[in-house]
Amino acid sequence: MSDVTTTDLYEVTMALSYLREDMRAPATFSLFVRDLPPSRGFLVAAGLEPVLDFLADYRVEGEDVEEFADVLHRPVRDLEPLLGLSFEGEVRAVPEGHAVFAYEPLLEVTAPLPQAQLVETYLLNHVCHQTVVASKAARCVLAAAGHPVVDFSLRRTHGPQAGFQTARLGALVGFAGTSNVAAATALGFAASGTMAHSYIEAFPGEEEAFRAFARCHPGPVTFLVDTYDTEAGVRVAARVLSDLRRGPGCAIRLDSGHLDALARRSRALLDAAGLADVRIVASGGLDEYGVARLVRAGAPIDVYAVGTRVGVAADAPYLDSAYKLVEYDGRPVMKLSSAKVTAPGRKQIHRRTGHPDVIALAGEGPPQSARHLLHTVMRGGRRTGPPDHWQHARERFREDIADLPAPARRIEDPVPVRAIRSQALEELTARVRADIEHRMQSAATPIASHSS
Known part of the structure; x- marks a missing residue:
């Protein structure tokens, strides 16, 4: 199964209809978050x-068309207009690490x-999941007030890919x-x-376990x-x-x-044992709230x-996000549904220290x-520059967090x-x-x- 088929079915049915109607003019979609979770003053x-x-690798191949046809219970020839379709467009984006x-x-x-x-579904899935986890991890860094924070989330995240993403996002925000x-x-x-409790339990006692571990x-x-x-246990360790020595x-x-x-x-x-240089590491159900206390x-x-609470963003695990059409064939468009009104047209964000952002x-x-x-990070379906390293995103994060108003950085009741x-x-x-x-x-x- 390719990533092309990692999509919602209605994306396929709409795209097929557009192709049959020859609706191939440029369209701009905007991905944004409507409202921040109540416990967040910012997102990363x-x-x-x-x-x-x-997007750079996107191409609909024959096996993808066959899968689409299978789930739609239609002949493969009906889905052949999709064959060979690749992404040839432009992406303008906020670089990772910026507060948004x-x-x-x-x-x-x-x-x-x-x-x-x-490409809507795949983009929403990645951007929203990673933004929500990065934002949770960022708050842990703020709560720790300069103390190192490490990621222990892998065993409890929603799959190995999510665990990898959490580790990367932790690095991005300062873990x-x-x-x-x-x-x-x-x-x-x-x-x-470090070690697990099972390691200790496998030995006759803690001292035997600690000495064996140190020998190894x-x-x-x-x-x-x-x-x-x-x-x-502390006495034995000391x-x-x-x-x-x-x-x-x-x-x-x-x-x-x-x-x-x-x-x-x-x-x-x-x-008391003369081990003032031995550090204390705390774990066990911690997130920014426990760390802050x-x-x-x-x-x-x-x-x-x-670990767990950060890897799954336990208190705010999703974003009220959207990927909405804002322009088609040069014509600005918008949605008027109650509570889900969108703003038309291609956009830019202007940021100035000490002032609100301007959309x-x-x-x-x-x-x-x-x-x-x-x-502009992609043009003609190709990146405009080399991949962005997490260390660069980390620097952007540090700069943006320093400029945020204190109430937005609060762990409890942020504004x-x-x-x-x-x-x-x-x-x-x-x-x-x-x-x-x-x-x-x-x-x-x-x-x-009209009557005669």
């Missing part, structure tokens, strides 16, 4: 890189209508490492891991100390580390219980490991000292940043709306009957 744009890979807000286009696709329609070996290798990112791994080690009694770089990990109290007691025990309380925790028409010049946020529309966009929206309403009214007016 993500998912663009795999989208560009997908409601109604701002994360990307705009301009291509012959059937092409732009067929210090990941437990995911494949992701660490592919990304050139730090791998991080001559470098810095991290001992999991809460399999049985946490304080006793004894083994002291005997082996393994202080610098080593750590203990707390994975359950009252992490604040246990961290304080553990720190005291380690310090521990940081506020002053818990002596050096590293935070986050403008693509041809509008930016205000003084403002910069464009949407960049979302609101973009405004330019006057030209407002005027175009009013004109298109009036034109649609006029045409609807004309269509609904009955033709007067």
